[in-house]
Amino acid sequence: ANGLSIESWRSDDANIWSDVIIPAFNKSHPDTKVNFAPTPPTEYNSALQAKLKAGSAGDLITCRPFDTALDLYKDGHLAKLNDLEGLKQFSDVAKSAWVTDDGKDQFCMPVASVLHGFVYNKEIFEELNLSIPKTRDEFFSTLETIKTESRYIPLAMGTADQWEAATMGFQNIGPNYWKGEKGRKALLTGEEKLTDKAYVDTWKELAKWKPYLGRGFEAQKYSDSQNLFTLGRAAIYPAGSWDIQTFNNQADFEFGAFPPPVAKAGDTCYISDHTDMGIGINANSTNKEAAKVFLNWMASKEFATLYANAVPGFFPLSNHQIDIKDPVAQEFMSWRQQCESTIRNSYQILSRGTPNLENQLWNVSAQVINGTMTPEEAAKETQDGLEQWYKPQQ
Amino acid sequence: MKLLDRLMPSSGIRQVPKSVTIHAVLLAYTVIALFPIIVVVINAFKERRAIFRDPLGLPDSDSFTLVGFQQVLLRSDFGLYSWNSLVVTILAVGLVLLLGAMAAWALTEYKFKGNLLITFLFAMGIMIPIRLGTVSILSLMVSLDLVNTLTALVLVYIAQGLPLAVYILSEFVRTIPKELTEAARCDSVSEYKIFFCVILPLLKPAMATVAVFTMIPIWNDLWFPLILAPGEETRTITLGVQQFVGQYVTDWNSVLSALTLAIVPVLILYTIFSRQLIRGLTSGAVK
Amino acid sequence: MASVKLNNIKKRFGDVDVLHGIDLDIKDGEFVVLIGESGCGKSTLLRLLSGLEDITEGDLYIDEERVNGRSPAKRGIAMVFQSYALYPHMNVFKNMAFGLKISGKDKNFVNNKVMEAAKKLKIDHLLERLPRELSGGQRQRVAIGRAIVRDPKVFLFDEPLSNLDASLRVQTRVELGKLHQELKATVVYVTHDQVEAMTLGDKIVVMNKGRVEQVGAPLDLYHHPKTQFVAAFIGSPKMNFLTAKISQPDPDNTQLVLESGRAIHACVDTSSLNKGDLVQIGLRPEHITLDCEHNTVEGTVTLIEHLGELSYLYVDIGQEGEMVLKVDGDNQHKAGDKITFGIKSNRLYLFDHQGKALKRVNAHTSATITL
């Protein structure tokens, strides 16, 4: 068969693939028919797993970072990519999310990462005469001002979808507490525990968000948060860089972004720059050669430029120098220079056992914000969970 | 008393309050049942800001817009999805009815070894959701090379719908007077013709009942389309809407329009069957 | 048309013996009526004949051929059910034509056949109607029509009139009788109703608990019941029974004494019995006279039913219970009246303790009514 089919959870990007990326690829490779077949993110893992088991999955598989993909590789669903030409375009850090624990085998090629930070409504800030908060104190006084001096919701976030609390909350502001990669690695080696001050403090800050959230935030879903912000009813939005695209489409006001505030002015800042997306080849694909050709093309500067500008907020991981036109995306991108990058701390290895740390983080972070759990309890619960199965932490 | 009677020659008047109460309660519940659906439909025709400003207001000249529907029809192949759903649903329901009626007939009319076992086997199917066997089903479909075909869906839906169909139809077959088949047998009618010319036409009302009860879960199923036929060409409307909603979750015009569009075919199918449904129910099947 | 012969036919459902060995000869063209109480096995026997049920033991011959295992379709029979069993979704024409069509008959042939039968049954104007649009009597005729068109050798009827109301029943009964005369078909006809049995049957088979109690021509059964069961079954109102003791057995003039002590003479041969043996006196309501003679009994009228030209008197005769008398329509008795009535010695029946009829001597067998 001459066709290639791509499994992905990026259903939002379907149009971009079909209208921009695939035609670009076909310009140089007119014979290969490529089909982008996304599944919504919530069903992606289960559907993909079922399809792989049954042998009905596509030729190219979009990889979640770390263990989810690693397990697929271990189960023999992903092909080894060690000798793929295009991999040379990526740094080891970028590739680290998709290598085996011993560092020998590469099974997915990095595609993009996402950054966290806060997006704000410039018009509201102007109206209230606010400036961008640099420190936590400034951040909370800004929130307080918005709350007392206007009818806007200071912070657009809900806990109904749980992951919002963990990803846009905990993983967003946390790196400043646990010092990015340093803290993350220490957790892996067992030197630090989740009950340590850095983590408890992260949750403490999250707990302090509660008064600034909208009414009924417990039932507020991710899309509600987005809507609150784009409809101009909320001033600040704890964001993932991928939101830029949605906001560009829907907000009729100008918005900007700032990185998670630090404790004191001048402190080193840490940002979550998460290697979110890779792509690999289905081990059972009947069209591996074409798949490799496609991957190599995806490692090219042409793809990186196309992709970064078509989907602002997804930042290419390859070493090519590219221009990003979107101002907000540029802003996000610029933090890479100012701050230290790290990835989400629960992704590598730590979510390998039962109970699952990532799921636990979702649950406890939401509860901490809801006020149904104290930061200490949250820390203890997650730490207990880890200790149940993770040797270095026992 | 006498005076009263004379004043109210038709004593029906006195029963009016009772029927008023009944209508009031039914009307109230009807409103509860329809309100959410109506909210969806009216807001599908409103601008995004109007949806938020006045969610219960009817669209007026300012807020009226069809942009949602345009988006839906432009960005997803609703026609194809509907067609797929229709094909799958009609084929599956039709075959469930036919095969179910045949099995129900055989199980109730003929005594043979294994009758009880098979009846029991079907009864179990009512209790266990077929979804628990998803992985095996999927690998089966792969080995049959049926993945991403509507055939796969149809087959699974038949397996899913048969147990209840056999159960309900068996009850119905029992209510058909034995004399009818005996008369036919005396008339030298073959067993096949007895079933197709005599029994099947008599099962019509029951079939409508089964059709509705089988159709609802099939039409609305998300699971198997997702697993067995997620491809663009074989996507069903429910899956299409679900993905559309997932994709454009913040674009409420489009979402509400998609939902509205998804309601329409169900309503059409239901109105076709509803009269038969109540006839089937009242002729004594599901007691 | 064909003869039917049953040779010691038995039927068992699981452990239950329903028919205990039925022997029966039905001649070509004969109209045989099966009667008996509910549950005595009439329908079962019919179903064995039709082949809808398997025969447990014994041989069944239709037209001299043994047909035991043969399927209903191949026996050349047609059956009319109590409920008519019309196909509710087919109109009258299709109902009648169904069997013929199925057997692949030529369309013209089918049409002609159906039209002919429909005309005969006067339902040719109803051919387009569905069964539910027909009255009971019309449905009944369609059911018969469906049987006729197939030219069966034997017609089987299972209580075909019992769903009709009284007046329609009478009318349809008459039509059935005429139809049989016309078709000269062999008919086996099950009924509960003794009037039907008496009026339609060339031969009546009285069944009792899975056995044949008596076979005979209608009037034969009326006049010469072999058992008390048959005597009670044939005749309306039912024969009255009184328990009596033989005070003097005799070959032609037995002397009996009722429980009340009253003596009765009977022209019955009781020479096989002994003095003191208990017997049942059987006495038809129409054979009791109000002009007192000898052999009289007294009683009190408890109820009188006027039917127009005649009336029924219900008379309490004390210890022996109640008797029914059929009397003239202008009889003026009232409830509470004391009356005396006579029993003609040559009009009464005696049954021994097994219910067997004792031989009557000089019995009055003509049916003249002797009111």
Next chain:
Amino acid sequence: MASVKLNNIKKRFGDVDVLHGIDLDIKDGEFVVLIGESGCGKSTLLRLLSGLEDITEGDLYIDEERVNGRSPAKRGIAMVFQSYALYPHMNVFKNMAFGLKISGKDKNFVNNKVMEAAKKLKIDHLLERLPRELSGGQRQRVAIGRAIVRDPKVFLFDEPLSNLDASLRVQTRVELGKLHQELKATVVYVTHDQVEAMTLGDKIVVMNKGRVEQVGAPLDLYHHPKTQFVAAFIGSPKMNFLTAKISQPDPDNTQLVLESGRAIHACVDTSSLNKGDLVQIGLRPEHITLDCEHNTVEGTVTLIEHLGELSYLYVDIGQEGEMVLKVDGDNQHKAGDKITFGIKSNRLYLFDHQGKALKRVNAHTSATITL
């Protein structure tokens, strides 16, 4: 017990007039039977009396009180339905006790009442059974028992026997008659069956298409039907009707001519009619003699039905159609025989073109059978 008076009662269902103004007086303790063809409004009338249906127009008095709008419970009536309408989930005792319990009667009182009624109806051994464990006749008695315990002023029966088989029907009919004599209750009784009507009713109301056709004592209706409808309705087999033309109107000896040209004399006053007017001759099967006199008619026997003590002859008399004759049981005629029979001038009825009976002169009204 109570009297019931209906004063120009009308009933309309939507646009359909079902009852066109019924006047009726029912005396205390009277047993009134409503008969008439299916759909003539019998059940509707009963339901108006019971209060289950509203009266459209007119007045209904029970015991002199106007009860038009009153609820069924407060009318002091009890109704026995054709289907018995026993509560299938209650045993016999509970079925009978339900009405009393509902009205909050003392437990002991209820028990006594039910036991008493059950004994009277001989169902006291069945009290624990559920309706479906009862035979038809037993169900029937439970239904009656349920009515009795409530000591109603008026009993309403809607075809209570029509679901029973023939022999049980006769038996239950007799019991009903006795029960009425015992309870002396006012009863309104609907039936199709004229034997029931004749035997049970003190008074029979013949209804026809929502109107009362004639009210009278049973024998009165038999002997003096006011209309052809009533004449045809009462008597079994049905009265024979022949169309004739008046050749000589006369106050007491009318001369008629049949279509076949045969002349007939009738002792009927036809002075109001003219020569040449068409009339219907009515002739009961039991009033036709086979000993030829004057006034004879010839015909061919088409069918003979033997019922034991008597037989029915069906005779084709040519143009005028078919007549039924009730003859002696030992009559030896066969189908195909030509016979001649006589019509007694004083035994026949004449009906004018509206179906009204013409006055008979010297009519023989006693019910002696003249075979």
Next chain:
Amino acid sequence: MTPSNQHDEKKPFPWHLVFFLGPGLLIYVVFSVYPLLDTLVLSLYNEQQGQSSFVGLQNFITLVTDDTWSQAFWNALGNNFKFFAIHMLVQNPIGLLLAVLLSAPKLRLSGTYRTLIFMPTMLSVVIIGFVWQLLLSPIWGISEDFLYNIGLGQYFDAWLGKEGSALITLAFISVWQFVGIPMMLIYATLLNIPDDIVDASVVDGANSFQTFWHIKLPLILPTIAMVSILTFVANFNAFELIYAVKGALAGPNFSTDLMGTFFYRTFFGFQLQQGSASMGAAVATLMFLIILVGVMLFLFFIQRRIQRFQF
């Protein structure tokens, strides 16, 4: 047929049975029975990295004893019973009430009511879930305004988001959707009660309520029993609504987790959690057993005592 009747004609092979039963049975066995059995068998194995080994009942023991698993399991089971209880206490009584009202004699428009009230049952959870989230959303404020207008404004809360109320709210949404089914089934049974019986009780002096309580209710008990079983089976299989509204993690804090969502997470995994086919199969097997035991208990204790009545 007895052996003595040797010359009886032989019964042919029952080809018609094969014809009537064959196709349905084949499809059913291949695509339902076999996969399900396969799943049940799988629950006795441990599957890791493509290797599977027989472990007997170990998976079940883990499921009910091991802390990490059992907490989730018992929580889901408990929630499921709550979910079921709400359906029994709310859905079926409302269904009954509506059915009784609909079957009132000579009621005009009853067909229209029936059709309209049945409508939500026809809609997919995608629609239902979305609509109710919108209606109950504090952001949109429809419910809040409504409660405010009838003077109950202070009772409004983000019901779907609170641990204490989320499950109940979802149960009510489910009730709203499926009330049509008990209504239809009970309505049909009520129509089958002969008018005569109701008339008889009216003549016996019973008022509407007494007639309902003493006559109609006992007669529709078998249907209510059947509806209960259907509700039980459906509730213990419930998945879609929770999944559509709350996702597979069934938040907040698993307060809306049902056996169905628990099974889904276990079997297919979620986010970073890997699915385990064998543990999933164990959950499925337990679900099946619970349903089976429930149905059996029901048949044994309740159904036996309820009689069906022929009218």
